[in-house]
Amino acid sequence: MRTLSYAQAIHEAHAQLLDRDPRVFVIGQGLWNPWYAGTTLKDLDKAFGCDRILDSPVSENATTGAAIGAAIAGMRPILFHPRMDFMLLAIDPIVNQAANWSYLFSAQVSVPLVIRSVINRGGEQGAQHSQALHAMLAHIPGLKVVMPSTAYDAKGLLIAAMEDNNPVIYIDDRWLYETTSDVPEDCYAIPIGKGIVRREGRDITIASISYMAEEAMKAGLSLEKQGIDVEVIDLRSAKPLDIDIILKSVKKTGRLVVADGGWKMFGFAAEVAASVSERAFHDLKGPILRVCLPDIPAPTSRALEERYYPRASDIEKTVKKSLNIVSVA
Amino acid sequence: MSTETNNVKPALLQSMYQTMLRIRLIEERVADLVEAGEILTPCHLTIGQEAIAAGVCANLKPTDSIWGGHRSHGHYLAKGGDIKKMLAELFGKAGGCSKGRGGSMHLVAPEVGLFGTVPLVAATIPLAVGAAMASKLRNEVAVSVSFFGDGATEEGHFHESLNLAALYRLPVIFVCENNFYASHMHISERRAKDNIFKAGATHGIPAEQIDGNDVLLVYDTARRAIEHARSGGGPTLLECRTYRWRGHVGPAWDLDVGLKRNDDLKGWMKRDPIEMARTELIKLGVSSEQLGGIDPEVREEVDAALAFARASQYPLPEELLKNLFVGEGEAQ
Ligand SMILES: Cc1ncc(C[n+]2csc(CCOP(=O)(O)OP(=O)(O)O)c2C)c(N)n1
Ligand SMILES: [Mg+2]
Numbered sequence: 001m002r003t004l005s006y007a008q009a010i011h012e013a014h015a016q017l018l019d020r021d022p023r024v025f026v027i028g029q030g031l032w033n034p035w036y037a038g039t040t041l042k043d044l045d046k047a048f049g050c051d052r053i054l055d056s057p058v059s060e061n062a063t064t065g066a067a068i069g070a071a072i073a074g075m076r077p078i079l080f081h082p083r084m085d086f087m088l089l090a091i092d093p094i095v096n097q098a099a100n101w102s103y104l105f106s107a108q109v110s111v112p113l114v115i116r117s118v119i120n121r122g123g124e125q126g127a128q129h130s131q132a133l134h135a136m137l138a139h140i141p142g143l144k145v146v147m148p149s150t151a152y153d154a155k156g157l158l159i160a161a162m163e164d165n166n167p168v169i170y171i172d173d174r175w176l177y178e179t180t181s182d183v184p185e186d187c188y189a190i191p192i193g194k195g196i197v198r199r200e201g202r203d204i205t206i207a208s209i210s211y212m213a214e215e216a217m218k219a220g221l222s223l224e225k226q227g228i229d230v231e232v233i234d235l236r237s238a239k240p241l242d243i244d245i246i247l248k249s250v251k252k253t254g255r256l257v258v259a260d261g262g263w264k265m266f267g268f269a270a271e272v273a274a275s276v277s278e279r280a281f282h283d284l285k286g287p288i289l290r291v292c293l294p295d296i297p298a299p300t301s302r303a304l305e306e307r308y309y310p311r312a313s314d315i316e317k318t319v320k321k322s323l324n325i326v327s328v329a
Numbered sequence: 330m331s332t333e334t335n336n337v338k339p340a341l342l343q344s345m346y347q348t349m350l351r352i353r354l355i356e357e358r359v360a361d362l363v364e365a366g367e368i369l370t371p372c373h374l375t376i377g378q379e380a381i382a383a384g385v386c387a388n389l390k391p392t393d394s395i396w397g398g399h400r401s402h403g404h405y406l407a408k409g410g411d412i413k414k415m416l417a418e419l420f421g422k423a424g425g426c427s428k429g430r431g432g433s434m435h436l437v438a439p440e441v442g443l444f445g446t447v448p449l450v451a452a453t454i455p456l457a458v459g460a461a462m463a464s465k466l467r468n469e470v471a472v473s474v475s476f477f478g479d480g481a482t483e484e485g486h487f488h489e490s491l492n493l494a495a496l497y498r499l500p501v502i503f504v505c506e507n508n509f510y511a512s513h514m515h516i517s518e519r520r521a522k523d524n525i526f527k528a529g530a531t532h533g534i535p536a537e538q539i540d541g542n543d544v545l546l547v548y549d550t551a552r553r554a555i556e557h558a559r560s561g562g563g564p565t566l567l568e569c570r571t572y573r574w575r576g577h578v579g580p581a582w583d584l585d586v587g588l589k590r591n592d593d594l595k596g597w598m599k600r601d602p603i604e605m606a607r608t609e610l611i612k613l614g615v616s617s618e619q620l621g622g623i624d625p626e627v628r629e630e631v632d633a634a635l636a637f638a639r640a641s642q643y644p645l646p647e648e649l650l651k652n653l654f655v656g657e658g659e660a661q
Pocket of ligand 1: 029058060086089373399400448449450451477478479480481482508510511512577
């Protein structure tokens with residue numbers, strides 16, 4: 001099989017979707033230039049024409065509303081927001097319209113829309129160029145939210161998002177663009193709402209998503225060398241949330257750490273912890289612990305960024321805390 | 330230049346010249362520091378566009394507020410923000426104007442009426458309207474000025490704000506710095522018509538399209554708009570046409586996010602706002618010795634700012650969580 005990078009996998013999924021279905025088009029900022037999207041949309045305008053690859057004015061609200069309207073009218077748009085932060089200007093059409101439409105009209109009208117948004121943080125960019133807002137979106141009934149952590153998933157989840165007849169938020173992460181994995185050439189879909197066990201282990205479960213799944217794997221490797229056998233679950237979708245896969249794991253390990261790149265308060269990890277404790281309280285040998293962002297906006301200074309973003313080492317520490325292992329620093 | 334249309338005194342033009350030079354020289358230094366890797370925070374340079382900030386702000390008092398965006402080093406300096414604190418902020422240091430929490434895209438100088446610049450395009454346009462509302466409700470004569478780019482006029486914020494300001498006759502000046510690009514996209518790829526100033530008329534707001542590289546013209550047009558606002562006449566929209574010399578972000582010259590803009594750039598560089606002001610000053614009888622004295626003075630300021638920024642400490646990681654709300658003890 002071929003190895004592709006995460007960025008290449010996103011690109012290939014776009015190209016295949018555009019190629020096989022004339023209803024597919026892409027709209028958003030940064031489509032004709034690598035500035036915003038890296039290589040993930042490179043030269044698609046040349047291959048499929050500027051009519052189907054629409055690099056838009058700085059108008060998040062209107063482009064989002066228009067993509068929703070086009071989807072309702074029978075097209076299959078991929079709406080692109082090069083950063084989650086910018087997508088906030090379009091939160092009204094996403095939350096009030098796209099998310100509601102099916103229920104509101106008893107599934108007689110659908111919004112088959114992929115909203116792709118990128119988490120792009122670090123590099124002293126600060127509070128308005130860093131946010132990971134998946135929990136906020138997953139909070140909304142009527143939206144599905146997928147977050148690939150590997151190149152294989154980046155392709156398969158984009159295709160699944162397109163094949164779904166509902167609005168799906170697809171969130172990719174700039175920090176993963178250069179990671180690689182085997183990626184089949186065919187146009188395959190990964191089921192939305194199903195997690196995957198990335199690493200089997202007996203001592204403790206780490207439930208994670210997106211970039212933190214990658215960090216959890218690093219932590220798992222390091223802990224293995226210290227004699228700790230970690231099970232890593234990558235949930236792949238924030239919504240629907242695959243609680244069953246965690247319950248099964250926790251039944252075996254009795255311990256759970258949740259690792260997420262979003263804020264801790266009212267966040268993705270909070271939802272996972274609550275859902276697990278509701279259903280598996282008696283399987284747990286100790287409290288569920290979370291590794292997340294602290295409850296502040298992203299700072300700029302390198303001295304503060306370093307402390308702000310959680311990494312594999314933070315997961316490692318938290319695993320040890322859960323297992324009551326006092327680490328000798 | 331437009332000396333015929335006004336009676337600007339040499340001293341005023343000289344002061345605007347100095348402001349422009351200060352912006353130019355610090356940003357050229359910043360460009361080098363970005364290249365050298367000493368500054369990491371994304372810096373959107375305003376080199377080539379200095380006349381707009383300098384010309385507008387020369388009319389303002391500390392009690393007047395200004396509002397900016399991602400490309401606001403010039404606004405900050407022209408309004409009187411401390412050059413040392415700006416550079417320290419770009420270094421991510423505790424001595425910076427935002428104490429290392431903001432970087433280049435989030436500058437603040439409340440002591441001179443700059444309550445914050447932020448990079449979400451168009452975000453501060455309605456905030457400027459709000460400041461004008463505050464001024465009107467308190468029966469003050471203070472005005473507020475909103476600086477934004479041509480790209481910002483594509484957001485709903487712009488159109489809604491114009492209507493609100495017109496409806497309530499608020500003392501706000503909308504200053505659009507039309508440099509023909511929003512990152513990689515030329516205005517012709519983003520608008521059916523290149524006519525931003527015409528948005529004024531549809532809202533009943535006086536509007537003008539002017540040469541943004543002519544500091545005297547900017548000064549004079551802004552002066553009239555500001556007097557109009559102070560006397561209760563309401564808002565004005567100014568579209569100032571200009572060109573940025575460097576790339577969208579960072580120090581690159583011609584190669585702008587993959588675009589070659591060489592031909593246009595050459596034409597605009599011949600209309601360097603600073604050179605134009607210098608020529609005008611000489612015409613007004615200012616000696617070249619007098620003018621020559623300004624350069625080293627500004628250079629010294631820039632050097633001192635750099636020394637300050639380098640010597641300043643990084644913020645303390647243990648203070649990361651401070652200041653989420655006011656009144657909980659400030660971080661260093
Ligand atoms: C709401 C929002 N959308 C998109 C961006 C990305 N972005 C940053 S600067 C910029 C271009 C803005 O162009 P313009 O307003 O003309 O200002 P200029 O950069 O030319 O000074 C864009 C699209 C952003 N920062 N905020
Ligand atoms: Mg512009």
